Amino acid sequence: MAPSLTELLEELVGEILLRLSPDEPADLLRASLVCKRWCRLLSDPFFRLRYCRYHRTPPLLGFVHDEDNVPGFVSTVASPCSVPALDCRWVLDSHHGRILFYCFAPTGLVVWDPLTREQQQVPLPPYPYSHNHYTATVLCSVAGCDHLDCHGGPFLVVFVANHDEDDASIWVSVYSSETGAWGASSTSELKLAVDMFPSLRIGDALYFMVDDGESILVYDLAGRGLSAIEVPNKELEERGIVMMLEDGRLGVAGVEDRRLxxxxxxxxxxxxKECKIIELATLLALSNTLVSIAVVGFVEGTDTVFLSIDADIFTLKIKSGLVKKVDENGPYSVVIPYTGFYLP
Structure with missing residues (x-):
């Protein structure tokens, strides 16, 4: 039997809604208010799956910072995210729809999903660690997940720290939400000071900027091994960042003499290998030679970096050169982007 006109119209509406850009969630919210039928369609799990797979790259919804030891969320779209009422001191990382905090009441880690509002407490690893030299990463732990919409599933927390103030050797432990326990620690004789900066994941490797930005710590998630790479330039005006380049390689971005x-x-x-130089003074029309410029974050899976220019924060798309001002309440030493598909 041929489909009815109503069925054809509903299918056509679905195809139109499927093509609404995820970069501005307010458009989807407004569409859901048109009528009950559109609201049911947009909230249907099958439509959500199609929408995520059609657009593939989760859009940037905002970023977290913790200047003055107070975490704050800055929305880059009309999204509903805000930091929950937690006694948090630091924001550590964001991956796969989750944000990781260090908190004091009670002392421990908190994994927060801004879209579902779910919070999960994670105890600190049972190992003596330095309160001044550690960082951590949160990752989805579902095998084969495409990480387009993995809310509510199991996760891992990778905790990296120095042994103590006098011993700069490094240890790593991994927490599983499925077992509710920390695994055995991996240790290394590498003498590098761990910095509280977010990590980059490429394949089975995690990359951390350490030693005040002069080295990159590499952690093999599969083999549990640790190694280090020196950065290409230790004379940058500000600390550089690690990022994944367009070809999937590990990259480093840094600012020197108003050039990225x-x-x-x-x-x-x-x-x-030096692969690109961007004249920021020309791109951003900077007339003040005393302006302070630093690259303070990156959006994983894209070519977008964050630039802190005095009190202003910009996003810069490396390939297109597109610049967008997203905040003016800085400067921030580091920003941690949050990406995800927000559907009503």
């Missing part, structure tokens, strides 16, 4: 430099890590012992 990008380096690409070459395999087989070839080291770093």
């Amino acid at each position: 430099y990008l380096w690409s890590w070459q395999e087989a012992g070839a080291g770093w």
